[in-house]
Amino acid sequence: MLRLTRRAEYGLMAMAFLAGRSESHISVREIGNNLAIPKRLLAEVLKDLARGGLVEGARGPNGGYRLLAEPELLPLGRVVEVLEGPIHVADCADGGSCEHESGCAIQHGMRFVAGRIKQVLDQSTLSDLLESAPAAAPTPPPQRMPV
Amino acid sequence: MLRLTRRAEYGLMAMAFLAGRSESHISVREIGNNLAIPKRLLAEVLKDLARGGLVEGARGPNGGYRLLAEPELLPLGRVVEVLEGPIHVADCADGGSCEHESGCAIQHGMRFVAGRIKQVLDQSTLSDLLESAPAAAPTPPPQRMPV
DNA sequence: TTGAAGAGCATGAGATTAGTGCTAAATTAG
DNA sequence: CTAATTTAGCACTAATCTCATGCTCTTCAA
Numbered sequence: 001m002l003r004l005t006r007r008a009e010y011g012l013m014a015m016a017f018l019a020g021r022s023e024s025h026i027s028v029r030e031i032g033n034n035l036a037i038p039k040r041l042l043a044e045v046l047k048d049l050a051r052g053g054l055v056e057g058a059r060g061p062n063g064g065y066r067l068l069a070e071p072e073l074l075p076l077g078r079v080v081e082v083l084e085g086p087i088h089v090a091d092c093a094d095g096g097s098c099e100h101e102s103g104c105a106i107q108h109g110m111r112f113v114a115g116r117i118k119q120v121l122d123q124s125t126l127s128d129l130l131e132s133a134p135a136a137a138p139t140p141p142p143q144r145m146p147v
Numbered sequence: 148m149l150r151l152t153r154r155a156e157y158g159l160m161a162m163a164f165l166a167g168r169s170e171s172h173i174s175v176r177e178i179g180n181n182l183a184i185p186k187r188l189l190a191e192v193l194k195d196l197a198r199g200g201l202v203e204g205a206r207g208p209n210g211g212y213r214l215l216a217e218p219e220l221l222p223l224g225r226v227v228e229v230l231e232g233p234i235h236v237a238d239c240a241d242g243g244s245c246e247h248e249s250g251c252a253i254q255h256g257m258r259f260v261a262g263r264i265k266q267v268l269d270q271s272t273l274s275d276l277l278e279s280a281p282a283a284a285p286t287p288p289p290q291r292m293p294v
Numbered sequence: 295t296t297g298a299a300g301a302g303c304a305t306g307a308g309a310t311t312a313g314t315g316c317t318a319a320a321t322t323a324g
Numbered sequence: 325c326t327a328a329t330t331t332a333g334c335a336c337t338a339a340t341c342t343c344a345t346g347c348t349c350t351t352c353a354a
Contacts, residue, residue, distance in 0.1 A: 028331080029329095029330085043330095043332090047333080050331085051332095057330085057331050057332080059329085060328090060330060060331080061328070061329045061330070063329075063330045064330075
């Protein structure tokens with residue numbers, strides 16, 4: 001499917017929302033209202049992000065979440081991995097060794113492709129995601145298929 | 148999850164297998180034996196590839212499948228789309244307009260990221276996948292986040 | 295005519311995700 | 325101290341999707 005889960009999507013939206021606000025703590029209720037995300041689910045997502053160390057939760061009135069990471073230094077891949085676990089594009093690419101072995105000639109190529117996909121997420125940061133304006137979007141250096 | 152289905156993985160393996168053989172038609176049985184893929188499922192995958200015009204099936208004894216596309220000109224993304232349908236990285240990126248609207252500032256950024264991921268698949272060809280050797284693996288030109 | 299092989303259709307089992315409910319713990323305000 | 329607010333943690337249901345298989349029909353070569 002090559003698709004992010006909705007959890008990851010919500011998580012990225014929430015992180016971006018937090019990055020764009022200066023208040024120290026923002027509640028799930030407020031984030032959910034602004035982003036039109038089911039609050040109950042958003043709460044789960046933010047809890048996971050807190051467990052992953054990307055945000056910090058504060059309880060009680062005036063509580064909520066705040067970013068711990070700097071948006072400029074936080075790769076999107078990190079957010080995705082916290083919410084979905086390690087990125088695993090294909091068994092052929094990520095499994096220790098290809099179980100289909102002998103006849104399968106694509107293992108090396110698949111690893112390369114999977115690596116490129118991960119790179120896309122690792123080389124874009126949360127602040128890149130926010131800039132609808134120009135600039136940013138780091139471009140990876142040219143790369144050849146390694147031997 | 149950002150993960151290819153097993154169907155896509157099997158499909159790529161099979162396509163690569165066909166590309167590496169010179170015989171005109173190779174049966175599901177032979178492909179399945181070589182790649183250690185459940186034959187019944189592999190048959191479904193190859194049928195879909197045939198419907199998608201990437202391979203051609205021939206019935207009867209000595210029947211089987213053969214590649215229709217040239218490996219050097221066939222992007223991996225094409226194979227994936229035939230087997231999984233259009234690549235859809237995230238609702239936020241591919242949906243017409245972000246349903247979470249107002250507060251969601253990442254739609255533009257997500258589209259860019261999704262586009263980069265699709266590029267990875269569209270810029271690698273079936274022959275690239277096969278070369279565990281050197282060369283190939285085309286490198287996309289530098290790109291900036293468009294306004 | 296027979297056997298090999300793909301084409302088509304349907305279906306069951308399993309895994310994964312989306313979303314919700316409920317309770318406990320912390321913290322602030324009065 | 326009490327009440328209200330908000331996160332933390334756990335469990336669970338329903339829906340969706342994938343994996344895999346079974347069966348029948350059609351085509352075709354020997």
